[in-house]
Amino acid sequence: MKSPSPRSQGSPFDKRGIFHDKILHMKTYDKVGLAVPTIILPKDTNNLDKWAVVACDQFTSEKEYWEEADKFIGDEPSTLRLIYPEVYLEEDNKEERIQKINQTMQEYLDKGIVEEKFEGFVYVERTLNPPAGGGKVRKGLVVALDLEKYDFHKGAKTLIRATEKTVEERIPPRVAIRENALIELPHIMVLIDDQNDIIMKGARSAPLQKPLQKIYDFDLMLGGGHIRGYKIDDEKTIQQIAEGLEGLIKDDFLYAMGDGNHSLATAKACYEADPNELNRYALVELVNIHDEALEFEAIHRVVFDAPANILEMISGPPAGGGEEIEIIKNGEKENIRIKNMGSNLAVGNLQILLDSIPNLKIDYVHGEESVKKLSAGNNIGFILPVMTKDQLFPTVAQDGALPRKTFSMGEAEEKRYYLEARRIKP
Numbered sequence: 001m002k003s004p005s006p007r008s009q010g011s012p013f014d015k016r017g018i019f020h021d022k023i024l025h026m027k028t029y030d031k032v033g034l035a036v037p038t039i040i041l042p043k044d045t046n047n048l049d050k051w052a053v054v055a056c057d058q059f060t061s062e063k064e065y066w067e068e069a070d071k072f073i074g075d076e077p078s079t080l081r082l083i084y085p086e087v088y089l090e091e092d093n094k095e096e097r098i099q100k101i102n103q104t105m106q107e108y109l110d111k112g113i114v115e116e117k118f119e120g121f122v123y124v125e126r127t128l129n130p131p132a133g134g135g136k137v138r139k140g141l142v143v144a145l146d147l148e149k150y151d152f153h154k155g156a157k158t159l160i161r162a163t164e165k166t167v168e169e170r171i172p173p174r175v176a177i178r179e180n181a182l183i184e185l186p187h188i189m190v191l192i193d194d195q196n197d198i199i200m201k202g203a204r205s206a207p208l209q210k211p212l213q214k215i216y217d218f219d220l221m222l223g224g225g226h227i228r229g230y231k232i233d234d235e236k237t238i239q240q241i242a243e244g245l246e247g248l249i250k251d252d253f254l255y256a257m258g259d260g261n262h263s264l265a266t267a268k269a270c271y272e273a274d275p276n277e278l279n280r281y282a283l284v285e286l287v288n289i290h291d292e293a294l295e296f297e298a299i300h301r302v303v304f305d306a307p308a309n310i311l312e313m314i315s316g317p318p319a320g321g322g323e324e325i326e327i328i329k330n331g332e333k334e335n336i337r338i339k340n341m342g343s344n345l346a347v348g349n350l351q352i353l354l355d356s357i358p359n360l361k362i363d364y365v366h367g368e369e370s371v372k373k374l375s376a377g378n379n380i381g382f383i384l385p386v387m388t389k390d391q392l393f394p395t396v397a398q399d400g401a402l403p404r405k406t407f408s409m410g411e412a413e414e415k416r417y418y419l420e421a422r423r424i425k426p
Contacts, residue, residue: 026144026281027119027235029242032254033149033159035281036238038119039142040183040421041215042077043112048218050076052227052417055187055259056083059412061302061363061374063087065222072221077113079185079418084177098177105182114183114421117215120233121241123203124285127226128293128414135225136293139200141232141241142420144281145190145255152265154400160190160255163396165404166265174266179273182425185418188260188284189409193393195290198244203232216419223413229420253397258287258409259416283422287409289389296389297366298347299405301354301382302374304361310380314338314353323349328381331372347384348403364405366412 027036042051050073059065066085073080081104084097091097108114122142127135150160178184192199204212212230219226232238248254257264267282287294303310316322316339323346324335341352354360365371368383375381387407395402409415 026277027238028146029245030146032242032245032249033146034242034245035144035146036119036121037142037144037281037283037422038116039122040114040423041117041419043115045216047076048216048419049221050074050078052218052220052224052419053078053080053083054220054222054224054413054417055415056085057187057262058366058415060086061365062370069222077108082108082183082185082421083418089173094173094176098180101177102180102182109182116423118231118233120231121203121238122215122420123200123212123230123232125228125230126293128410129223129225138287138291138293138414139204140189140285140287141199141203142229142283142285144422145284147264147268147271147280147282149255150264150268152261152268152401156400157252159249159252160264161253161257161396162261162265162401163191163257163392164261164402164406166261166401167404168265170262171266171269174262175269175273178266178270178424182423183421184267184283184424185421186260186263186283186285187416187418188263188282189258189287189416190284191256191258191289191392192245192248192254192286193250193256193290194244194248194288197288197290198247199241199286200288200291202237202240202244220417224417225414227417227419250393251397253393255286256289256393256396258289260284278424278426281422283420285416289392294389295410296386297408297410298384298386299408300365300368300371300384301350301405302363302365302371303354303380303382304363304374305378306360306380307357310357311336313357314350316340325350325385326383328371328375328383330376333383343403345387345403345406347387347406350382350384351403351405366408370412 053069066087069080082101124140124142126138128138129135145160149158151158152162152166215231216229264282271279316337322337322340324337325346326333327336338349339353341349343349354362371381
């Protein structure tokens with residue numbers, strides 16, 4: 001065992017039983033930017049269906065979803081009390097809400113509602129919105145990644161790269177939430193290009209000397225499907241995973257952001273402001289881009305109170321010189337041809353055009369039904385085509401980050417739910 005850090009002299013445990021030596025001295029694999037986190041989960045696993053809540057950047061124009069979640073949870077411990085759903089970002093009580101989040105984290109730790117379960121990875125099997133008889137299962141691996149290996153700026157050649165443009169104005173509000181937080185709960189999903197499925201197969205089949213130990217198995221709330229998690233804590237298996245990841249590196253590129261780019265950018269900003277070992281790493285879920293259950297979905301746009309001449313401002317010539325996209329007005333669809341602004345993707349051309357119009361209120365919406373619901377009155381919805389999965393790694397390697405909100409991995413209910421946590425302050 002490594003010697004205790006200065007923070008833990010005398011006893012490696014603090015009054016809450018937090019094992020600082022493990023937290024502050026994580027096992028790391030520098031070539032692949034990987035660290036072995038100490039996983040925090042609720043002590044009582046009987047109500048995990050109320051603990052796990054979908055990513056905060058979903059249903060951002062549908063407050064009724066979050067109200068239904070709140071009603072379902074009641075007074076039970078929940079990650080809903082530890083996150084800031086973006087649907088509430090425009091309300092006036094930001095500071096009060098953030099302070100309450102931090103207080104609740106402290107309370108959950110002090111009262112032993114959550115505890116450190118083990119040092120290792122979590123192998124995840126997520127059944128997505130299963131129909132009768134079962135649904136597709138997406139595999140993932142919860143690990144910690146080194147933020148020194150990540151740069152969200154376009155053209156960066158780091159091991160971890162952004163896949164879409166990062167809007168830097170969105171980072172400070174998120175920093176305000178994270179900078180005083182005691183723990184992190186990720187909705188971040190990071191993609192690997194593993195055509196032979198080496199990493200997930202290795203996690204599923206190891207350790208060979210004993211069966212995988214299940215740590216949770218339950219239905220996710222409000223149509224989120226089902227999730228199972230297994231502990232990966234033996235050194236041999238973790239070493240094999242690290243070696244397998246090393247074999248996937250191409251031109252110093254290994255990890256591409258899937259979901260949660262602004263959350264990882266926020267973690268990076270907090271690390272730069274407070275460069276300690278806990279802040280250096282961020283908890284994420286790795287997913288193989290070739291997973292058969294991983295489907296890319298388009299991210300549509302809804303413009304609220306659209307100017308009367310907005311379609312004239314973005315429309316291209318009647319034939320040629322632009323791409324056709326669908327729009328929705330008052331539930332009715334029609335096709336328009338938009339101007340070609342030099343992007344290879346329709347979403348890129350549309351985003352450039354919308355960004356050129358001042359004072360537009362735009363929401364980025366997952367799912368065509370939600371677009372239809374929101375496109376009433378003076379609101380206009382824009383339905384966009386899907387980017388194929390095999391375009392992602394080559395495009396990011398060659399061109400850098402794509403236009404923001406280019407693609408999404410599945411519908412809103414299929415996003416990562418907050419579940420595992422990690423300590424980010426001693």
